[in-house]
Amino acid sequence: MKIIGTGRAHPSKVVTNAMLEQFLDTNDEWIVSRTGMKERRVISSEKLEDMAADAARKAIEDAGLKPDDIDYIICSNVVNEYITPGLSCIIQGAIGAKCACVDVNAACSGFIYALDMADDRIRAGKAKHILVVAAEEPTRMVDWTDRSLCVLFGDGAGAVVVSYGEGMIASRLTTQSKTDCLYYVRKLEPTPYITKPEYGAPMYMNGREVFKTAVLSSSRDIKRLLDKAGLQPSDIKYYILHQANMRIIEAIANWLKLDMSYFPHNVDRCGNTSSASIPLLLDELAREGKLKKGDKILMSAFGAGFTTGACIFEWTK
Numbered sequence: 648m649k650i651i652g653t654g655r656a657h658p659s660k661v662v663t664n665a666m667l668e669q670f671l672d673t674n675d676e677w678i679v680s681r682t683g684m685k686e687r688r689v690i691s692s693e694k695l696e697d698m699a700a701d702a703a704r705k706a707i708e709d710a711g712l713k714p715d716d717i718d719y720i721i722c723s724n725v726v727n728e729y730i731t732p733g734l735s736c737i738i739q740g741a742i743g744a745k746c747a748c749v750d751v752n753a754a755c756s757g758f759i760y761a762l763d764m765a766d767d768r769i770r771a772g773k774a775k776h777i778l779v780v781a782a783e784e785p786t787r788m789v790d791w792t793d794r795s796l797c798v799l800f801g802d803g804a805g806a807v808v809v810s811y812g813e814g815m816i817a818s819r820l821t822t823q824s825k826t827d828c829l830y831y832v833r834k835l836e837p838t839p840y841i842t843k844p845e846y847g848a849p850m851y852m853n854g855r856e857v858f859k860t861a862v863l864s865s866s867r868d869i870k871r872l873l874d875k876a877g878l879q880p881s882d883i884k885y886y887i888l889h890q891a892n893m894r895i896i897e898a899i900a901n902w903l904k905l906d907m908s909y910f911p912h913n914v915d916r917c918g919n920t921s922s923a924s925i926p927l928l929l930d931e932l933a934r935e936g937k938l939k940k941g942d943k944i945l946m947s948a949f950g951a952g953f954t955t956g957a958c959i960f961e962w963t964k
């Protein structure tokens with residue numbers, strides 16, 4: 648599988664740390680020193696499905712294809728207004744494609760899981776051109792009076808089109824059921840028969856626990872992948888890591904003994920956009936002309952579940 652097109656869409660509203668100070672007991676110094684975030688893009692009047700379709704159209708155009716050429720759509724998404732139908736079905740209608748569609752929820756690792764599924768489908772000869780979209784609005788999962796969480800997130804949609812080729816070098820997915828340190832619970836409709844207690848709750852995160860697990864698991868995945876591919880850390884042009892916290896990215900850079908030029912980031916401008924963070928950053932690098940044919944890229948993400956996903960691929964465009 649190789650990536651032949653990328654696209655992205657951001658919400659128009661920029662929320663700076665100073666804007667958060669107006670209604671929360673927080674400050675720019677705390678947010679920047681603990682997370683590296685200066686501002687984030689937050690959904691206001693937009694719909695996530697429109698942003699997802701916008702990112703998808705740009706990726707298809709970048710690939711030099713038409714929506715008709717797409718024969719499978721995979722959308723990574725944790726939350727949007729619809730429980731059903733899947734966001735992938737909505738994207739299909741909006742862009743005018745005519746293929747099978749499916750959604751994946753692997754939290755912040757979802758884009759890598761979706762890419763891995765696309766790779767399998769292409770290797771199996773079941774599809775020629777697959778659209779992979781990651782569209783997320785985590786700002787709708789948090790309690791905006793909880794300063795420990797609402798400052799961390801932003802929204803956005805990133806997309807890629809993949810097709811047959813020699814791009815994917817190695818991938819690794821892991822899941823360890825650990826549901827008590829990061830979750831969001833939605834209350835279902837009542838029925839006349841429900842007797843058990845039920846509740847809904849905004850996102851809960853044990854930040855320190857997630858921080859530790861994220862650094863350890865991402866470092867482990869990166870090492871295993873480099874070993875599998877027979878590569879040294881410096882053979883990779885860019886490490887495109889899940890943009891959850893600048894300190895996590897710096898810890899991984901330190902552990903690999905690499906300087907920060909290997910670690911492009913958008914967390915300072917976009918906040919944590921869940922599974923959209925990697926394709927958003929990938930599109931940014933591609934459109935700025937920073938990716939050259941033959942460059943090796945390593946992507947690594949972690950998220951609720953606890954899931955991790957990582958892959959190495961060669962830029963072939």
Ligand code: UT7
Nearest residue numbers: 672673674677681682755794795798854855857858891892
């Ligand atoms: O993509 C999903 C995966 N998520 C992540 O990767 C997030 C991983 N975790 C983190 O990034 C960090 O743990 C956080 C940024 C969430 C928190 O940083 P921390 O250094 O672990 O801080 P903490 O939670 O231990 O809180 C330290 C202090 C507390 O005050 P006390 O108890 O020491 O008096 C908090 O109440 O900072 C306080 N605090 C704040 N102060 C100002 C928490 N949030 C804020 C805030 N502004 N927004």
